[in-house]
Amino acid sequence: MPFRVRTAIFRWSLQSVPYSTHSSSSSILHKFSSLAQPQVHGQSVETCDDDGFLPWLERKAGCRISSSLSIGKSSYGRSLFASKAIKTGDCILKVPYKVQITADNLPAKIKSLISEEVANIAKLAVVLLIERKLGQDSQWNPYISCLPWQGEPHNTIFWNESELEMIRQSSVYWETINQMSQTERDFLAIRPIFECFGQSFGDITYKDFMHACTLVGSRAWGSTNGLSLIPFADFVNHDGNSEAIVMSDDDKQLSEVTSDRDYAPGEQVLIRYGKFSNATLMLDFGFTVPYNTHDQVQIQLDIPKHDPLHKMKLELMQQYFVPPNKDAENLKHSWNLFTIKEVRSTKGKGLPQSLRAFARVLSCTNRQELDDLVVEAAQTDGRLGRRPLPDVNKEIQAHLMLSSLITQLIEERSAAIMSLEESFNSSPFCERVSVRRFMARDLLRGELRILNSASTWLENYCRSSF
Numbered sequence: 001m002p003f004r005v006r007t008a009i010f011r012w013s014l015q016s017v018p019y020s021t022h023s024s025s026s027s028i029l030h031k032f033s034s035l036a037q038p039q040v041h042g043q044s045v046e047t048c049d050d051d052g053f054l055p056w057l058e059r060k061a062g063c064r065i066s067s068s069l070s071i072g073k074s075s076y077g078r079s080l081f082a083s084k085a086i087k088t089g090d091c092i093l094k095v096p097y098k099v100q101i102t103a104d105n106l107p108a109k110i111k112s113l114i115s116e117e118v119a120n121i122a123k124l125a126v127v128l129l130i131e132r133k134l135g136q137d138s139q140w141n142p143y144i145s146c147l148p149w150q151g152e153p154h155n156t157i158f159w160n161e162s163e164l165e166m167i168r169q170s171s172v173y174w175e176t177i178n179q180m181s182q183t184e185r186d187f188l189a190i191r192p193i194f195e196c197f198g199q200s201f202g203d204i205t206y207k208d209f210m211h212a213c214t215l216v217g218s219r220a221w222g223s224t225n226g227l228s229l230i231p232f233a234d235f236v237n238h239d240g241n242s243e244a245i246v247m248s249d250d251d252k253q254l255s256e257v258t259s260d261r262d263y264a265p266g267e268q269v270l271i272r273y274g275k276f277s278n279a280t281l282m283l284d285f286g287f288t289v290p291y292n293t294h295d296q297v298q299i300q301l302d303i304p305k306h307d308p309l310h311k312m313k314l315e316l317m318q319q320y321f322v323p324p325n326k327d328a329e330n331l332k333h334s335w336n337l338f339t340i341k342e343v344r345s346t347k348g349k350g351l352p353q354s355l356r357a358f359a360r361v362l363s364c365t366n367r368q369e370l371d372d373l374v375v376e377a378a379q380t381d382g383r384l385g386r387r388p389l390p391d392v393n394k395e396i397q398a399h400l401m402l403s404s405l406i407t408q409l410i411e412e413r414s415a416a417i418m419s420l421e422e423s424f425n426s427s428p429f430c431e432r433v434s435v436r437r438f439m440a441r442d443l444l445r446g447e448l449r450i451l452n453s454a455s456t457w458l459e460n461y462c463r464s465s466f
């Protein structure tokens with residue numbers, strides 16, 4: 001059975017949850033000297049003044065932003081630490097909308113020239129490029145100079161071909177290719193404006209633009225306010241198990257974070273950017289965690305071309321397997337794409353019902369069986385193949401087909417992990433390659449865990465169906 005990983009979309013990453021009843025929208029920089037890391041006699045210099053940053057932002061905001069956090073460094077890069085004891089429920093930071101950066105900060109004459117089709121993430125990237133070009137003259141310079149430099153992020157969009165080859169088995173591979181295409185399209189749409197306003201932009205390359213988009217994607221939050229960069233809040237690092245998230249309050253016109261636990265002075269404070277799998281973390285944020293409870297695997301099932309019932313099955317699938325249409329992310333999900341999460345218990349919900357239903361339809365070998373499924377759907381809840389097939393052998397066959405697909409995915413990932421582990425022992429690599437290898441291993445191990453759990457569940461289902 002042929003299947004492919006999912007073709008994905010450019011996702012806005014961070015989500016800020018609004019307090020108000022308004023609906024929240026989904027969230028989310030070699031030549032352009034102002035974006036490349038400044039050099040002093042060939043050595044890079046740190047321009048961000050961590051001690052002066054918060055007082056600067058508070059002066060700009062005209063109010064206190066945080067009395068319990070200080071800026072420092074950890075293995076995660078710039079980080080926020082408890083400067084005094086923090087208790088669960090304490091509000092640890094409040095950043096007014098007026099010191100947040102949105103696409104509204106675009107000069108009117110540039111804004112009017114950017115097509116509606118250009119992604120919000122790209123519009124905000126243009127703001128960053130303009131402010132960066134202004135250097136010391138930018139009102140945002142203390143913030144802009146704190147942002148990571150080109151060459152620092154490990155988002156998969158910056159991986160070279162051989163690095164991407166390490167994750168070919170995962171949907172992240174295709175998501176990265178799609179993200180590159182989307183960024184290229186946005187760059188081509190925006191480049192004429194860069195040329196028109198040469199004095200504001202200088203000579204901006206695709207790499208500069210890609211870096212700016214990645215910065216926005218990894219540190220902007222979406223709210224009723226659109227996509228916003230929230231200075232200071234975006235120095236907090238991620239813990240997928242934290243309950244603390246950035247909340248936006250339209251009435252008070254600010255974003256804030258309430259602590260979900262006690263912190264001793266000096267401890268690093270973490271929040272949850274979202275319930276993100278390692279696939280999302282490496283694509284949009286350039287890191288992974290060794291064990292990610294939010295991991296999932298995307299698989300795409302196709303109707304074999306040689307299936308005599310191909311046309312009829314295709315029509316039925318397109319009619320009945322409509323993708324969830326809840327938000328922009330799901331808009332691009334196809335009817336034959338399925339997300340598998342870890343199946344923690346043989347008694348629980350198991351594999352997604354829609355995937356099992358799809359397998360039942362695929363396993364039909366004559367028109368009558370397909371017609372029977374249509375009749376059953378009309379008599380029940382209108383969904384195709386949601387009930388076990390009346391013929392137990394056919395039901396088991398449908399699930400065995402899924403099982404063999406999953407076994408194939410397991411074998412591919414196991415082989416990829418083994419080859420990565422062999423390479424760890426063999427040749428020494430530069431830090432960049434080494435970081436990316438560990439990321440690839442975290443990703444593949446997580447996906448393998450999910451697939452193994454699915455396989456166990458399927459074995460059990462088939463055994464208990466006899």
Ligand SMILES: C[S@@+](CC[C@H](N)C(=O)[O-])C[C@H]1O[C@@H](n2cnc3c(N)ncnc32)[C@H](O)[C@@H]1O
Nearest residue numbers: 076077078218219234235236237238285286287
């Ligand atoms: C919103 S910023 C947080 C501040 C960032 N550390 C900095 O230096 O500006 C998100 C970035 O922080 C880093 N990061 C956040 N959480 C992390 C984690 N748990 N492990 C590794 N890197 C992390 C990643 O580089 C990510 O793209």
